[in-house]
Amino acid sequence: MPKGPATATDRAVPIRKIIHIDMDAFYASVEQRDDPALRGRPLAVGGSRERGVVAAASYEARVFGVRSAMPSVTARRLCPDLVFVKPRFEVYKAVSAEIQAVFAEHTPLVEPVSLDEAYLDVTENLQGLATATEVARAIRAEILTRTGLVASAGVSYNKFLAKVASDFRKPDALFVITPAMGPAFVEALPIGRFHGVGPVTEAKMKQVGILTGGDLKARSLADLQAVFGSSSGYYYGVARGIDERPVRAHRIRKSVGAESTFSEDTTEFAVLVERLQPILDKVWAACVNKDVSGRTATLKVKFSDFEQITRARSLRMPVGSREALAQISVGLLRDVFPLRRSVRLIGVSLSGLQHGAGEESYQLGLGI
Template identity: 60%
Template structure:
């Protein structure tokens, strides 16, 4: 989906249309959960601290998230997916892989299926979706971002390697900021740069991730679409430039981490019963503390409250706190199960 949370808010409130909108909290420790395309033009992005977003876009309008509404719309979208295939691998409330090899409605090609799905989503929800159509998950994921918003990108097998070669590696699914920075130090900026290195070089520098990177750089990805993808935990953590010694400062820092974590939790659509605090001290010793409830964690306030209580029991920390993290686990197994070849 295109700027999903923000687009839902603009759909439901005409006064927000055409304006830079951020879903999240505008207070000092707030985090942007989603940004409209008008806000993105100013450099506002999801997971950005609210104070930074306001600095970049003084006219930014903050809207409190309505996760129940987003889940309702997500169910509408996934119901449309299920009309075309049972092989659906959800990535979040607004994104999924679909294996449409079966061609249930005899539309003749994956492109035609994607076009029909996008049309039905617009008719049912009033929102736009972008689709990437290709012969494997890696390239389909890249293609889905290629022509956003409201776009379609089809990459057939004969064009896969060339498509990947021209892209920056930081766009590769599975290459996060730390890996991208490491690649930059090695002189790897594009898919072509990555493909120029032998597997031995990649294994020496990227370990178990090397085989995936080696194939991806050549447009190869053999991972199947997994209809029952079980998430084990979702969270966030932050390393501090200066160790935190003050209890109030530690509580404020954990609140920021909790906001970032809950954005990911809400976007995933998952529910869980266990909150785990991760704390690393000045001597690099790491400790974890967890608490489980007999029911799912209700909301971000309860998630944070449990985290704050766990943290309070660890204070004071000699030498200060270097890192804080907060995760949700005990994920409930509720995700529904939502080859001859099919032309792209």
């Protein structure tokens, strides 16, 4: 019978002190901070009333069900009084740099996940504070002082539980899951609250009767492997409160992408270009959010008969703007015409990533 991952009781594993920091409604909070007229109002950053997608939503908008990555038309329908604000990514990056500076004063082991989210290993901290909870409290206070923004923090002995803890009582929360609490806490956790279990996997788990961490823990590794394949080891471990992934200060991401399946297939170039726009919004927002840029743009097209093709273009320099990405993507789309079948899905991704935009980048009007 397959054995599960080794646990802390199987061998001597030092207990780590991990903090997960997550800024509360970051983009929207920056906009409300900088414009008092927006405070207390339902706010969406990105998109517009007619097209695009929501990059971020204020908590006032979330009450109505507005969420990030939601089409603007849907968000407007849910919240007629929703205010749309154009994103100011350079401002968000500058604020994120201030937040990162606070982290660096406490530990060199910082793994940024995005502009507004990071893991910190404070097993040893630079300020000599006695507990990870004290470190998290100090970081939250310093972020508020320097930026005027609120951060939630989760503290635990591994990354999985720290992430769960930071989200547990948001917004404006500090929650701690101790080693003694961990296994029982996970057993009671709804499966949809597990980091790493997205909507598709959640639905799949519920179909086989896995509704809570306790249900997941009751399954053998062999059972999980039969249904979830390569992810089964991760699920098996975290169901027992075990996650030995280290905080990586220089994590490398391979690609950023998004795609959309249409409710109606089409062969019209103009329609496909229009449907490409929210996908480009998502990809570029992810690039800015993670402070990466890429040299290879790839267009994915899936036809009505489910055959799939890709077209890619590699550049001498990274793509420097959303408009440049759109220019390249539309050019790749044009290359697949004329069509013999209708299209049911398109996607765009950027690979060959590097941190930041670099000294030179591909902009509109430059040769490829």
